[in-house]
Amino acid sequence: MIVKLGYVAMSVELQNASPSQTMTFAQFNKIKDREAAIRKLERIAESNIDNCLRLLKHNAGNQIHFFRLSSRLIPLANHEELLDWDFIKPLKESLKKIGDYLIDHPMRIDFHPDHFVVLNTPNKDILANALKTLVMHKNLLKGMEIDTEHRCVLHVGGGYEDKEKALEQFIHNWGYIHPSIQRMIMLENDDTTFTVKETLYLCEKLGIPMVFDYHHHLANHEELEWKEDWERIINTWRISPLPVKMHISSPRSEKEYRAHADFVDPEMFLEFIQAIKGTVPEIHCMIEAKQKDAALFQLMRDMQGAKGINIIDQSSFFVD
Template sequence: MTRYGYAAMNTTLREESVRTNRGMREATFEERGLPYAGELAEKNCSDLRRIVEWNLDHDIYFYRITSDLLPWYSRYSLGDLPNAATVREELEAVGELATVNDVRLTFHPNHFVKLASPDESVVDNAVGDLENHGALMDAMGLSRTPYNAINVHIGAHYGDKEATGERFCGNLDRLSESVRSRLTVENDDKESLWSVPELVETVADEAGIPVTYDELHHQFTSRGLTRREAARLAADTWKTTPIIHYSESRRLYETDSTTRPQNHSDYVRGPILTYGTGADVMIEAKMKERAVLRYRERNDVNSKSDTPGDDARGT
């Protein structure tokens, strides 16, 4: 049964100052150090629990956690925080909620995480960032499977796609089991970058990493495949319930010709299809949980399977 989720901010709770991305400038971190970082981390993790509880109250069982949960996390380990025990307690509480209620929690590290970069320092930073995500998932007690995905993009081709793909797969050996077991890779939104069939051939077939199908992105990298064909091709790389990302272009809703067609709309009309894959759907819309609730209400779906609709080519 399809679950519809959203990412990071809960706009309803944000009005009550509930958020999970409290941070600080580098100068503040240098001045106030780990005690202040720990204070912010504790508040973020406590509010993460509140968001998951709110989601449960509204029958939302799929949620993407912000990668900004721990401020300046690249500069320390979780155990270095003065209040590490309390932060861990909050993370464990989130994980227990997820486990008991079968809530799917995932991460999507930002575009600076470039595991295929030819620059060794960039790869070092990417590995460190990914390991931090894995450590947070382990602290929550989440499964070491793509069910609790850490989803990334290859992010570039560096003038030689074949060599870039080989670097990406080669650098997987630098990742711990905590990360590699959860890693997934997503198709891009630029014609020159990575499509679903390229990721399947280069990453899934070679290294066993599942491919996350993004429907809007596919329109820019279709390689002649229909949406159904691409979604099913990606889904076949999963050994657990696949994930589909669904968003709609803001251009569908406004007349500003300067708006990039890749920009996400506030809400989505659908219909959202999973093409018989049984995938969970991450709705990437600016209005977050409100977009999920409106879509479910208007389409009379709540953890149901596909709504019938067109299988147009993603061109």
């Protein structure tokens, strides 16, 4: 079984390369000339995309084949006062550079849109805003010439004091979502509301791949044992051209159990990897740790010399 590690959006090793520089609407409003304010937004977005390319080059140089892009590449992209701003057009060339680079240096790329992207809301306006944000992600992926299938991880959404009803609301809303948006989505179990079994219910019913978050499961579960559901989780990926994906992180402390630690606990990770050994030919593990790429490099150092682990390159290993 091949294991490939990835990390999230920012590097702690690469200086001055934030892909999430922003501008508030209050700052935008202070610029009297609206056209000049929009040009400034475009310059910030351009800088974010340039930094994104720098991060991809950093990844290629360090043999990292899996990366989550920042969802904040374009500040104020969906603000209700800026609906007339066609932000993709001025960024076409920059986005294409990313697409060209990924042709020469293939990497699995995806997004994790913000928590306000909620698809099981009973509120039509909140749903419309969520879909608008997903359309923005689709346009970015298309601009980067990345196949949009299964590139956006979402949580199920809110419990709204009745989880069964909230799950059925997701199914109801799904029927109104355009197939091009549906095919982008993966669902993840979360740390406070929807457990593995509840997330699986939706994934199996609607044909959505499930991203298993091990740390979230430990924080929020019906029963602690997850192995009985593992086969079902794998089966949700049969419809996908991509290998199974999961999230890995460690609790910051017993007191702050849900918060992500700086690094990944190698024993916890190895225990998980040994438990799933042989169930899939390849699995991609997204590290959600505060130390980003430094956490990935540290985990790879921790894997060296571990029993049954054969290092392939700086971010991948084989488990026999």
